[in-house]
Amino acid sequence: MQLIQEQLGKYFVIKAIGKLDASWADYFAETCLDLIRNGHHNLIIDADELNFLSSAGIRSLLRINKELHSVKGSFLIVHAQDFVVKTIEMTGFKHWISKDFPKELLALKSDHSFSSAQVDEGSFVLNPSGSLTLSVVADWQPWNTVKAENISKLHFPASVFALGIGSAADSPEEARSHFGEFVAVGGHVIFQAPEAKSRPDYLLAEKDFIPQMQAIQALYCNGEMSHLFRFSPDEKNAFFGLSDISEKALSITKCNAAAFVVLAEVDGLVGANLIQSPGLLKNNGIIPFPEIREWLSFCGERVFSGYQAMVFGVVTRNGAFEKMPLLASLPSNPELSGHFHAAVFPYQPLQNGKIDLIQNVQKLLSGPPPQALMHLADDNRPAIGLGQSSLIRGACWCAPIQNMEGIL
Numbered sequence: 001m002q003l004i005q006e007q008l009g010k011y012f013v014i015k016a017i018g019k020l021d022a023s024w025a026d027y028f029a030e031t032c033l034d035l036i037r038n039g040h041h042n043l044i045i046d047a048d049e050l051n052f053l054s055s056a057g058i059r060s061l062l063r064i065n066k067e068l069h070s071v072k073g074s075f076l077i078v079h080a081q082d083f084v085v086k087t088i089e090m091t092g093f094k095h096w097i098s099k100d101f102p103k104e105l106l107a108l109k110s111d112h113s114f115s116s117a118q119v120d121e122g123s124f125v126l127n128p129s130g131s132l133t134l135s136v137v138a139d140w141q142p143w144n145t146v147k148a149e150n151i152s153k154l155h156f157p158a159s160v161f162a163l164g165i166g167s168a169a170d171s172p173e174e175a176r177s178h179f180g181e182f183v184a185v186g187g188h189v190i191f192q193a194p195e196a197k198s199r200p201d202y203l204l205a206e207k208d209f210i211p212q213m214q215a216i217q218a219l220y221c222n223g224e225m226s227h228l229f230r231f232s233p234d235e236k237n238a239f240f241g242l243s244d245i246s247e248k249a250l251s252i253t254k255c256n257a258a259a260f261v262v263l264a265e266v267d268g269l270v271g272a273n274l275i276q277s278p279g280l281l282k283n284n285g286i287i288p289f290p291e292i293r294e295w296l297s298f299c300g301e302r303v304f305s306g307y308q309a310m311v312f313g314v315v316t317r318n319g320a321f322e323k324m325p326l327l328a329s330l331p332s333n334p335e336l337s338g339h340f341h342a343a344v345f346p347y348q349p350l351q352n353g354k355i356d357l358i359q360n361v362q363k364l365l366s367g368p369p370p371q372a373l374m375h376l377a378d379d380n381r382p383a384i385g386l387g388q389s390s391l392i393r394g395a396c397w398c399a400p401i402q403n404m405e406g407i408l
Helices: 025-037 055-070 082-090 242-253 357-366
Strands: 002-008 011-020 042-053 074-078 122-125 132-137 152-155 160-167 180-185 188-191 201-203 212-223 227-231 257-268 271-274 296-298 308-317 328-330 333-345 372-376 390-405
Touching: 002 025, 011 025, 011 055, 025 042, 025 055, 042 055, 042 082, 055 074, 055 082, 132 257, 152 160, 160 308, 160 333, 180 271, 180 308, 180 333, 180 372, 188 357, 227 242, 242 257, 242 308, 242 328, 242 333, 242 390, 257 357, 308 357, 308 390
Parallel strands: 011 042, 042 074, 132 390
Antiparallel strands: 002 011, 122 227, 132 212, 152 212, 160 180, 160 212, 180 188, 188 201, 227 390, 257 308, 257 390, 271 296, 271 372, 308 333, 328 333, 333 372
């Protein structure tokens, strides 16, 4: 099978030549799914020279159509031969077939190839007065013992965005052996049990249920996102570092302190997670290497390339506040300080343009479960450092932090 690809306005046309059978179905589907991943959500198959279609080929078309439907895209097959038309009609998908290209496409000339086509760019004002209030909750300092006064019970209504270390246990006593990283977006909480090989769990806000956690450490933001910006690869950037996204969030909100949520395809994540609960600490003080490995797992390489990440972070330009607990300077951009947690999912494409944060988070949590939850780190160790986490394409919702409340 031969596939000839061409960008025509908002449409991406694939001329299929040969047989779409069991030998070529996976190749054909993966080619189209890669296009969708790159932001091409209006696909047209020119089937003028497609001379055979099997059930395996139909299954590949179904995969493509399902993926496009999830991002409100479009899918059309034009110029199909009679045999192909009859095969598709008999399987109940007549609506895919059209005799010719859409009218608006016929007048277009191909000005850009696939490699130079730019998608998903732009920024949007969601609410000019949108802002967040930041509270630093239960400011436990590593690696001190956890006292009763270090534990706070937090609630996560839809207006809250937060990250920290906590447990879903009912009482502080039960929580002591279960403190791990968590991230909360729009009333939904994803949390990681402090075990080496465990997967994250989650609490979803449904009807009258509001998730809650016993927390020993948290950055707790309440309010509404003000802006959305999209990012995708171009000739200068194949990916975007977390410090680049942080800088953009501060710039677009015109503030020296901001919080943001990113949904994006991962280039590589760098970070760590607890594998023992801090509630079990018996002594105060820094835990030396290699003993720290009994408490904390740090990735030995950049991880989760090709997955989808939901990142929540708080970032400030140094000097924005006299004291910002739990924020660390970013070696990749020493003018910034921040704190970021990422939940990792199997990849799901995002619709282009202006999209809703809560709807897309709900969609993400309605699919395959999260694979990991990490505290993201900026690893600047000489020679062996992994650098910072980076993302390929996605959406970032952000808002200025107008004021910071004291420790609750």
